[in-house]
Amino acid sequence: MNIDILIVIVYFIFLMLLGWLYRSASKSTNEYFRGGGRMPWWMVGATAFMMSLSAMTFTGLMGKALTGGISIAVVFVANATGYFINYLFFAAKARQMRVVSPIQGIRLRFGRVNEQVFTWANVPLNVMQAAIWLNGLSVFVSAVLDIPIAQTVAGAGFVVLFMSLVGGSWAVIASDFLQMVLLTVMTFVASIVAIVKSGGIDNLLSKGLPEHAFLGDGYSYGYLFVGWFICIFVKQFFSTNNMIDSYRYVAAKDTKHARKAALLACGLTLFGTCVWFLPAWYVAGNYPDPASWGLADLGSNQADAAYYIFVRRELPLGMVGLMLSAMFAATMSSMDSALNRNAGILVKSVYEPYFCKDGDEKKLMLAGKIFTAMFGLIVIGAGLFLTTLQEFGLFDAMMLVGTLVGFPLLIPAILCFFIRKTPDWAGWGTILVGMCVSAIIAFGVTPEMVQSVMGMSQPMEAREFAELKSVTLGVGGHLLITLPFFLLTTLFYKAPSAERAAEIAEFFDNVSTPVVSEDTPETLEQDRQPYLLLGKLLMASAFGVLLLVLVPNDMAGRFIFVSIAAILGALGFIMNRIGQAKEHDVSYQTSHS
Numbered sequence: 001m002n003i004d005i006l007i008v009i010v011y012f013i014f015l016m017l018l019g020w021l022y023r024s025a026s027k028s029t030n031e032y033f034r035g036g037g038r039m040p041w042w043m044v045g046a047t048a049f050m051m052s053l054s055a056m057t058f059t060g061l062m063g064k065a066l067t068g069g070i071s072i073a074v075v076f077v078a079n080a081t082g083y084f085i086n087y088l089f090f091a092a093k094a095r096q097m098r099v100v101s102p103i104q105g106i107r108l109r110f111g112r113v114n115e116q117v118f119t120w121a122n123v124p125l126n127v128m129q130a131a132i133w134l135n136g137l138s139v140f141v142s143a144v145l146d147i148p149i150a151q152t153v154a155g156a157g158f159v160v161l162f163m164s165l166v167g168g169s170w171a172v173i174a175s176d177f178l179q180m181v182l183l184t185v186m187t188f189v190a191s192i193v194a195i196v197k198s199g200g201i202d203n204l205l206s207k208g209l210p211e212h213a214f215l216g217d218g219y220s221y222g223y224l225f226v227g228w229f230i231c232i233f234v235k236q237f238f239s240t241n242n243m244i245d246s247y248r249y250v251a252a253k254d255t256k257h258a259r260k261a262a263l264l265a266c267g268l269t270l271f272g273t274c275v276w277f278l279p280a281w282y283v284a285g286n287y288p289d290p291a292s293w294g295l296a297d298l299g300s301n302q303a304d305a306a307y308y309i310f311v312r313r314e315l316p317l318g319m320v321g322l323m324l325s326a327m328f329a330a331t332m333s334s335m336d337s338a339l340n341r342n343a344g345i346l347v348k349s350v351y352e353p354y355f356c357k358d359g360d361e362k363k364l365m366l367a368g369k370i371f372t373a374m375f376g377l378i379v380i381g382a383g384l385f386l387t388t389l390q391e392f393g394l395f396d397a398m399m400l401v402g403t404l405v406g407f408p409l410l411i412p413a414i415l416c417f418f419i420r421k422t423p424d425w426a427g428w429g430t431i432l433v434g435m436c437v438s439a440i441i442a443f444g445v446t447p448e449m450v451q452s453v454m455g456m457s458q459p460m461e462a463r464e465f466a467e468l469k470s471v472t473l474g475v476g477g478h479l480l481i482t483l484p485f486f487l488l489t490t491l492f493y494k495a496p497s498a499e500r501a502a503e504i505a506e507f508f509d510n511v512s513t514p515v516v517s518e519d520t521p522e523t524l525e526q527d528r529q530p531y532l533l534l535g536k537l538l539m540a541s542a543f544g545v546l547l548l549v550l551v552p553n554d555m556a557g558r559f560i561f562v563s564i565a566a567i568l569g570a571l572g573f574i575m576n577r578i579g580q581a582k583e584h585d586v587s588y589q590t591s592h593s
Contacts, residue, residue: 003318033344050179054331172340183329
């Protein structure tokens with residue numbers, strides 16, 4: 001068997017084992033969907049970071065990096081900025097909502113009608129995005145490993161489904177942490193190799209970046225890029241700071257842990273931005289013609305294999321398997337969170353209030369697992385039948401979905417924290433207006449129309465129109481029409497009923513009151529267990545990577561595997577020692593309680 005395929009299979013088994021190890025960690029929906037609200041900051045921060053990634057980070061985005069210059073990193077700088085604002089403000093507010101599912105916060109703030117509107121507008125969107133991620137990854141893996149797409153979709157989808165179904169949020173977030181470590185270490189080592197083989201960072205950049213180093217190729221009108229630059233920061237701010245995506249932080253142990261998690265996600269994103277693109281720019285300088293890579297099966301998307309080409313040609317045999325595992329990690333971390341979150345939304349916002357009013361935890365847990373399985377099968381099915389988009393690459397398809405479909409949901413989901421006196425219909429009304437704006441942009445805007453309106457003397461480049469439509473026009477339209485509509489609804493505000501007034505008061509009281517955890521022998525023991533388990537799993541991962549020195553490579557190649565194993569092993573050892581040291585805290589608290 002191909003060594004790279006074997007590595008991916010072992011990685012899949014490892015993830016399924018993780019789900020099995022956490023099979024008894026969830027005894028209630030509170031634990032199954034948010035870890036009982038007692039996750040440490042380093043696990044929550046890892047899952048927040050991994051949720052911003054997918055395989056497209058190392059396929060579609062790397063393809064754009066070949067000609068897009070340094071500007072392509074702007075997306076992640078914008079993400080990091082959003083996470084920093086999480087740290088300053090939103091992470092605390094999200095944790096302080098004191099909910100299991102983020103849509104429960106919508107119910108308190110906007111009422112039951114909006115709870116259903118947000119549920120059924122958000123859940124299908126998540127399924128669609130997960131299917132796009134899974135399909136994009138499967139098309140890529142199929143081309144580079146010559147494996148049928150259906151097998152890749154089914155295999156990856158089943159692993160995610162098993163882990164999410166059996167282990168719940170504890171397995172999901174623990175796997176995100178392990179996958180974050182794998183991804184970070186692997187990409188860091190790859191970037192070091194790229195720098196060394198280029199003779200230094202200056203040589204790498206001078207040879208690999210296009211003539212216009214920051215802007216890149218594909219722009220005839222600089223002001224269009226300026227508009228995209230501004231709008232991508234706005235888009236990522238809304239994407240990372242809103243009630244719907246607050247599930248990143250509702251699992252945190254308390255307010256302080258939520259804020260520290262956001263800061264960790266910010267730091268990891270900035271670090272990744274500095275190292276992820278170096279291998280792609282190395283490829284741009286040394287293998288500039290994608291047609292010569294021997295990946296004709298990718299068609300017009302051959303450039304998406306830039307990172308793969310670097311790993312295949314410049315790193316030792318076996319590293320392609322680790323790279324593909326990292327790519328699966330990026331996609332599967334988003335998928336497993338989507339399955340767990342969507343199931344939590346349906347249980348807490350549909351099943352419990354309408355079909356299980358007695359709140360029987362056994363029934364709710366069963367429903368949660370049924371919904372998790374259902375969403376997993378739907379994503380796999382959608383991934384099998386989804387065809388690649390022709391007008392846009394993978395990256396632009398992701399941006400188009402996020403901007404035109406998802407953005408209208410985000411406006412009321414963040415402004416509701418700041419503006420109190422709005423009628424309940426402001427929520428669904430803003431979404432409706434936003435959907436109309438999105439429809440006009442998606443189906444009514446053409447390159448010829450833009451050129452005519454803006455008086456352009458020459459046609460736009462393909463990159464210009466793709467980024468204009470997927471980001472600039474979407475964000476601009478919603479800022480000029482959708483957002484003002486929400487603000488104008490304050491003119492129609494009337495005092496709500498006593499019941500609604502109490503719910504709104506509860507919402508604002510909650511978000512303004514910090515969550516403070518109390519240390520007891522039980523909670524301290526719970527705190528140290530993740531250190532022990534994940535530390536041991538990291539050391540096991542290190543041993544597995546170390547075995548790759550047996551693969552026939554030169555000494556330099558073997559040293560790369562030793563380096564990766566050493567980093568994983570050292571981190572695992574440190575975590576295990578921290579867990580052991582915390583046993584003293586448990587004993588001390590027990591003796592003084």
